[in-house]
Amino acid sequence: MKALEKIGRGTIGFFEYAGGITALAGESVGFVARLRIRYGETLSQCYLLGVQSLIIVLLTSLFTGMVFSLESAEQAVQYGVGSLVGGAVAYTSVRELGPMLSAVVVAGRCGAAIAAELGSMVVTEQIEALRSMGLAPARFLVVPRLLALIIMLPLLAIFADVVSIVGGMWIAGAVAHIGSGDFISSVRQTVGFEDVLKGLFKSIVFGVIIALVGAYQGLSTRGGAAGVGKATTGAVVISIIAIFITNFIMSYLLYGGN
Amino acid sequence: MPSVIARLDDVSLCYGDKIVLKNCTLDIVEGAITCVIGLSGAGKSTILRLLDGLRPPDGGHVYIRGRDLCHMTETDINKIRAKISLSFQFAALLDSLSVGENVALPLRENTPLPEAEIKQIVLDALDSVGLSHTYDNLPSELSGGMLKRAGFARAIVMRPELVLYDEPTTGLDPIVTHLITDMIVRLRRKLGGTAVVISHDLQSIFMMADYVAMLFEGAIIAYGTVEEMKRSLNPIVQQFLGGSEVGPIPI
Numbered sequence: 001m002k003a004l005e006k007i008g009r010g011t012i013g014f015f016e017y018a019g020g021i022t023a024l025a026g027e028s029v030g031f032v033a034r035l036r037i038r039y040g041e042t043l044s045q046c047y048l049l050g051v052q053s054l055i056i057v058l059l060t061s062l063f064t065g066m067v068f069s070l071e072s073a074e075q076a077v078q079y080g081v082g083s084l085v086g087g088a089v090a091y092t093s094v095r096e097l098g099p100m101l102s103a104v105v106v107a108g109r110c111g112a113a114i115a116a117e118l119g120s121m122v123v124t125e126q127i128e129a130l131r132s133m134g135l136a137p138a139r140f141l142v143v144p145r146l147l148a149l150i151i152m153l154p155l156l157a158i159f160a161d162v163v164s165i166v167g168g169m170w171i172a173g174a175v176a177h178i179g180s181g182d183f184i185s186s187v188r189q190t191v192g193f194e195d196v197l198k199g200l201f202k203s204i205v206f207g208v209i210i211a212l213v214g215a216y217q218g219l220s221t222r223g224g225a226a227g228v229g230k231a232t233t234g235a236v237v238i239s240i241i242a243i244f245i246t247n248f249i250m251s252y253l254l255y256g257g258n
Numbered sequence: 259m260p261s262v263i264a265r266l267d268d269v270s271l272c273y274g275d276k277i278v279l280k281n282c283t284l285d286i287v288e289g290a291i292t293c294v295i296g297l298s299g300a301g302k303s304t305i306l307r308l309l310d311g312l313r314p315p316d317g318g319h320v321y322i323r324g325r326d327l328c329h330m331t332e333t334d335i336n337k338i339r340a341k342i343s344l345s346f347q348f349a350a351l352l353d354s355l356s357v358g359e360n361v362a363l364p365l366r367e368n369t370p371l372p373e374a375e376i377k378q379i380v381l382d383a384l385d386s387v388g389l390s391h392t393y394d395n396l397p398s399e400l401s402g403g404m405l406k407r408a409g410f411a412r413a414i415v416m417r418p419e420l421v422l423y424d425e426p427t428t429g430l431d432p433i434v435t436h437l438i439t440d441m442i443v444r445l446r447r448k449l450g451g452t453a454v455v456i457s458h459d460l461q462s463i464f465m466m467a468d469y470v471a472m473l474f475e476g477a478i479i480a481y482g483t484v485e486e487m488k489r490s491l492n493p494i495v496q497q498f499l500g501g502s503e504v505g506p507i508p509i
Contacts, residue, residue: 121352129350132310132343133364133412134336 021216025208027138028146041144049110049145050152056109057102057156058163064097065089065164066171073176082176086183087190089168090161094191095255098161099199100247103206106153107239111214114145115235118218119228127219142215149207157203161196198254205250206243213239263288263420263452264309269318270476271304278304279315280476286420291446291453293463295498296473297507302456303347305473306422309454310344311335322420340368343418347425349409351397357384358393361412368416383411386448387441403434407441414445421445423455427462439465460499472498474507 031037073085118141121127127137165187172178217235221227264286271279278301286292286309294302307313308320311327320327322338330338351360361380365371371379384390387407397405406426413421423442427435439462446453457463463470463484470487472480472495480487480495487495497505 124348124353125346125350126352128307128312129344129346129352131312132339133367134339135363135367136332 017216020220021212024138024142024216024219025212027136028142028212031136031139031143032147036139036143037147038140038144042147045144045148046152049106049113049148050156053102053106053109053152053156054159057105057160060101060105061093061098061160061164062167064101065093065167068092068097068164069168069171070175073172073178077176077178082178083182083186084190085172085176085178086165086169086186089172090165090187090191091195093161093164093168094195094199096199096247096251097164098157099202099206100243101164102153102156102160103203103210103243104240106149106156107206107210107243108236110149111210111235111239112232114211114214115217115221116228116232118215119221119231122219122221123224123228137219142211142219145215146208146211149211150204151207153207153210154200154203157199158196161199201254202247202250205246209242209246210239213242260287260290262286263323264454265319265321266305266308266315267319267321269308269315269320271301271308271313271315271317277476281318282473282477284471284478284481286452286454287469288452289450290468291442291455291466292469292471293455293457293467294471294473295457295460295463297498298458300473301476302473303424306344306424306454306456309420309422310342311339312344340416341419342422343413343416343420344422345406345409345413345424345426347428349397349405351405351408351412353397355397356393357389357395357397357400357408357411360397360408361415364412364416379415380411383415384408386414386445387411403430403438406430406438410438410441410445414449417449417451419451421449421451421453423453423457425456425458427457427459435459435462436465438462442466460501474498 069085069089072088073082076082076085076088118127121141130137130140169180169183172183173180214235217231217238221231262285266282266284269279269282270277282305284305294305296302304313308315309322311320311330314328322342325338327335327338351357352363355363358377358380361383362376365376365379381390381393384393387410389404389407389411392400392404392408397408400408410426426442427438430438442453442455443466455463455466467484470482470484471478472487474494480490480492482490488499490496493506497507503509
């Protein structure tokens, strides 16, 4: 009976959470549609959430591209398909690694920051103060962060793609003596503009997930400093899980097994 | 017969399993300072949140100028909130904005006033609480008493008809407590509006209150002027005002 109760509670909790996020998304989209946007704050969030994440995204992507090339280049040359390494690195980077890695890094850095900031505002009654002044927290706080991540995450993914490919090319040359000309030619033959666009579309969806989960976690904080800690951890864990699941679904739908 | 600006009518409210308010009825007289007293955790601050429409009751009605908040959308409640201000216990200033920007926020967001006029109104509001020199300071740079006064400035900047003060003197030294009590009376006179004050500080309540309501076990059990409350024969009121451990209030 207890196990059944637990399943029931878990199910209700899941739907309550999903409903809450959906309501927050709907409210935020409503403000965006009516152009009730705080442009200055959105710009400031673009800097805080996007520009300040650039270095960590670049480092992560560079080393991932290098590792991928390191693992595959020598073997590819042994099997006589060294000319395909560039394509393999670029294909993986543009379709999966660029959008995913940048999203996971930003979820860890910015999803946590959003949840912690909004959670602290709940605990110190600042959110209630906003409502008391007739200001909707969704418009005042969520919309700028949501728009900032929708704009900045695809840009970060482009940087991640480029750096990952360049890192892969360097290692392919250094380890397996694959020339940069061959590498770039393979990249051009394998990756199309459509792949880049699909990767960027994924980034936009990931940006929405990170902003909404972080904001919802923050705004539903209960119980003081401990509550802020729980909300922050939850924001990172839930965003990352949601990113992986959504990535699989999108890859299936966008690429259809190709 | 004094006119009533706000009314809690038979209001009930629970937090989880805990009953906070049970059939609670309270009239807020227009133009007066009404102080709500009661034990810690009795639900006094909840009364302010009900009056500001921040929380709907589980049962009963909340009326502001005869309009029931319980049947309004958030947009309609926001129109009512333009005439009501809540001053929070710990000021609740946005810590990313300066004191001046905090006080200017309701004006910038809710009125079409030009920036120069907003700045003048904000400086006047800060001046009336003795804080015009803190315009560019961040809230983290102010003391507890100054924060509360900055919160008052934000609460009065829209010239509301009803100001709700949540524990304005809690945790302050006697001099600042006296200063803030005096300020609440002065601000009410200046704005010509109504105030509801939640407080435990009896000395300060006796200084400012026109009416006192005592909340006990979820309901208003006594209501009257300061003198009427002091003369009350209700043993709960007597015990609370006397600060005695002995009596019907369970410790």
